[in-house]
Structures are given as C-alpha cells and as structure tokens.
Amino acid sequence: MSTSQTDTPLPNSVASPDLLWENAAVVLKGIGQVFFQENALSGLLFVIGIAFGAPLEAVGGVVGSLIGLATARTLKFDEGETRAGIYGFNSALVGMATFFYFRPGLVSLLLLLVGCVVATLLTRWMRHSLPFPTYTTPFIVTTWGIYFLGRSLGAVHVDPGAPLRDVGVLSVIAHGIGQVMFQGTLWGGAFFLLGIAISNRTHAVWVLLGSVVGMLVSAYHATAGSDALHIERLLEHAHSDNIALGLYGYNATLTAVALYLWRKSVIPPLLGMILSVPVTELIPTLGLPALTAPFVLTTWLVMLLGWTEASLLKKSAASPS
Template sequence: MIKLPSFRQSTDVLLTGFGQIMLQQNRLTGLFFLAGILVNSLTLFLAAVSASIIAVVTAYSCGFNHQHIAKGYYGFNGALVGLAVFSFFPLTPLALAMLAIGSLLATLLMRLMLASKTLPPFTAPFVISTWLLLIIAQFVGLPLLEARPVANELVIYKAIINGVGQVMFQDQWLVGLLFILGLAFSSRLMVVWALVAAMLGVLLAMLLGLSQELAGAGVYGFNSVLAAMALAGSYNKSIVLPLLAAVLAFAIMQLFHVMAAPALTAPFVLAVWLVMVGKKIVDKFFHLPYVA
C-alpha cells in the first residue's frame, strides 16, 4: 500500500516544486513564486497548482523515488505545463484534459531522464510535453489565445525584471519583482545572476535591433536567466561558464524565432547541456587551465 504524505509534507513538496522552477530547493522561494503568479492571474495560479499536484500524485502512485519527489523534481515540470496550457489555450474542458495529460507525461519523462543519469533533465520534460500538446491541439482544433499586447516603449529596468518573470510566463514587472524577492530568500548569488543574465538578454536584443516590444516584455531574457543560474556556483564558481550559457541560450532562442517555433525553455536546456558537455570534452582532451 502506498503511504501518502501528510498535509504539511504535501505543502512542503508543492512549494519546493515551485521553487525548483528557478532551480531553488526552497519552500519560501516557491511561496513567493506562487504569490507572484496569483497576483497576475487566478487562472494561471490554479492551473499551475493543479498540474503540480497531478505530477506529484502520479510520482507517488508510480512509486518513484521519494527523495526526488520531496526535492520538487516532479512538481516543477508539472507546474510549468499548467502555466503553459493556460498561457496558450482558453479555459475549456479540452484544455483541462490537456493539462492533465501534459502533467502526467512530464512526470513520466522526468522519471526516464533522471534514471538515465547522463545530463540533468532541467525543464526538458516540460518542453517535450508542451510541444506534444501544441501538436495535438492543432489536430483537435483547440484554438490558441490571442497574443497579449506589450508596451511599445522599452523601459530597461522593467525589461530586466520581466526577463525573470517570463520564466513562468508572467509579463508584469511587479510579478517579476516578487520572483526576485523569492530568489533572495534562497540565494543572493542567484539574484545577481538572474539580473545580470536578464540584462544581457535585453542588451543583446538592442544591439541586434530585435523587437523592442519583445525585449521590453522580457522574452529575450528568461532563457538566459535560467542558463546562467543553472551553472552559477558550479565549476569552482566560474563566471565564464554561466555567461557563456546565457549567451548560447539567447542565440538558440533566436533560432527558434527564425523557425517560428515555440521555444519555451528549450534554449536554456540546450545551452547548459552544450556547456556541460563541452567542458567535459575540453577537460578530457585539452587539459586547459581553469579560468574564472
């Protein structure tokens, strides 16, 4: 018989899962993230919580590693699926079914990727699941939501903060500010890297003459934010590798835009994987001295 966690343990798992969206195993951070989502949209809040619960219940029911569940590994991919579904689709019974299917699929994919022990899964299960949902939506005729209007004026500080908020599909700078406050309760280093990477995304967009509207909404920054944070504090606290990952994530994001494909957080995942694999190759064959 499967032993289900207590209410307190369930709450801890839920909040920790939300913290893991930005790679933080911290309940208070997750609480701030949830509060930010709720401030912006009750629908997205309920979708994220419901999808996270489905993912965690699935993991428990399948007997997956309880330590992984407690660390939020399954909950955060489910939460992102929930946010994505109701960022792309209107609230309908079919969309609710998509949310449940996507959360379940993301959980199973996370289990497979954790078992492989090759590269960290990060948000790959969410990305793959959401791509499949978007393909299914075309076949079943589920309409997409109209794109939200964005400000015509590029305000640098708002664009930087929005780059953090867009990690969870939030385009209100006050919400991004709540996310940053949540990060501060976990790690001030992560706050610094999140802001630096978001600023890097804005500056690169300006230098390349990309859309000011999208830059202002934080679209060019959020993958760089995650990529930098994923490597910050690792590899003897190198500053080169997080910056390299942030730039790579930005470049890969542009490739998705050229292909008119939904990037989601795939650029972040691919950029970090490339840096990690690249460093292993360099260390093995070239033995270059460490550069900080």
C-alpha cells in the same frame, strides 16, 4: 532515503493536517524548483508573482505540481526526490503553459491532465536513463505536443494581448525574470527575484545578471522598425516589443544559474547568457515556441565545451613531453 508517510496506512490520513501541510510544501517546492530552489516559501512567492498577472496560470502551476506529486507518489518514485519537488517543476510549467496558450475547456483540461502526467514520467525516465542533466526538457517536449494537439483539437486560444509601449529598463529586466513562467509584469519579476533571494542570494544575483545580459545582447543588433517572431506566440512582432517583454532574457537567467551550479566559475555562466540569445531567436524559426529550449540547449553546449576541454587537457597532461 526517507520514508513517506503514505507508506504506512494512517487513520483519516486524507484529513491529517500534518500530511496536508507536508504535501502543500512539496507542491510549492515543485514550483520553486523551476528556478532551482528547493524552498516552499520561494514557490509560494512565485505563485503570488504569477497571480498578479495571470491568476489562471497560477492555478495551472499549482495543479500541475500537485499532479506531478500524485503521479510520483502513486508510482512510488524515489521519496527523497519527490519531497524535493523534483517531480513537480516540469508538470507545474506544463500546467502554466496550457493556460498560457488555451482557455479552460474540456480539451485544454484533458491536455493539462495528461500532459502533467507525461511530463512527470519523462522527468523520471530522463533522470535515471541519461548521463547528463535534462532540466526542463520534459516540459518542453510535452508542451510542444500540447501546443500542436490543442490547435488541431480546437482548443480556444488565448489572445496574445497588446504590445508593450514605453517600458522602462527596470520593467524589461523584471519581465526577463518573469517570462520563465510566462509573466510579463513588473510585480511578477519582482516576486520571482524575491523568492530566489530568500533561498539563495547568489542565485538571485545570477538571475538578475542574466536578464540584464539578455536585454543588452538582444538590443545590440535591433534596429528601429525591425521585425521578429514573438518567441512564444510565433506571431510577427516588432523586435523592440520582444525585448520589452523580456523574451530574450528569461532563458539567460536559467542558463546562468544552471552553469553556476555545474561549475562555480564566472566564465561558463557569462558565456551561456550570451549564447542563449541567438539560440532563443533560432528556435521560433523552426516553427516551435521557444519555451525554455534555448536554456537547455545552451547549457548543454557550454557543458560539452567544458567536458571537451577537460578531456583534451587530461590527454595533454598524460602525453610525454
């Protein structure tokens, strides 16, 4: 385990340029880890992509990742994990989500601060207590709490905006990538894909494919004039608007990369991408914003199938013929 510069007192450490650059890189890696990229430049490009459509959410993401870093350093979490941005991505997503749902104010700022700390603590607990990857579960649980607490405490909601009309296929694909961090813009998706590609081109291909598959599967049973819940806002929307916004694609992108990292094979990611769409449609019917819950649940399901298959094959091989 590497030694943190904060472990040894340094004169004027707060103003040390090296320390500031190091911490800035860790903050950006925390944002990069949203797409499994331990890369500060990727994180910077993600922030730029968010800023194109929602500058305040970009600020929320940076502040959230910074709170995650500060919490991890204060509580002396594993320094290797901290430097890799592991304790930044869930809190960064919480910061973005808070300003996605609520306007800045005393209540929303307090929820952001507390939520980012809670998400960081949950990340630490889940990583070291559960025998399987938990991905963005801390973000999901924390943001559900923020969503309902903000409503009950009178935080001012953000206007969901007008539905998209006459959106081209490329824009829909870009939206499917951008919605991982609440961005429904062509530039947001483009910068996200570029950020992933400079870190890992294979991951970029899977992300692109995930958005395409999510779009196609969701469009398969859509009919003209059919309605559906807005995946995140829980408002009645035209099904076509949800597709145009990329709301059926973003969970497929994360599922594809996660399952490829789990098993270097084509079948698990493809299966996960397809299954993520009906799961994405299910979550809002429970009265909960989907967030990245479909990604986590689908990935767990495919992993469970894989582990079950391996166990059955092992028993079959061990039994006498």
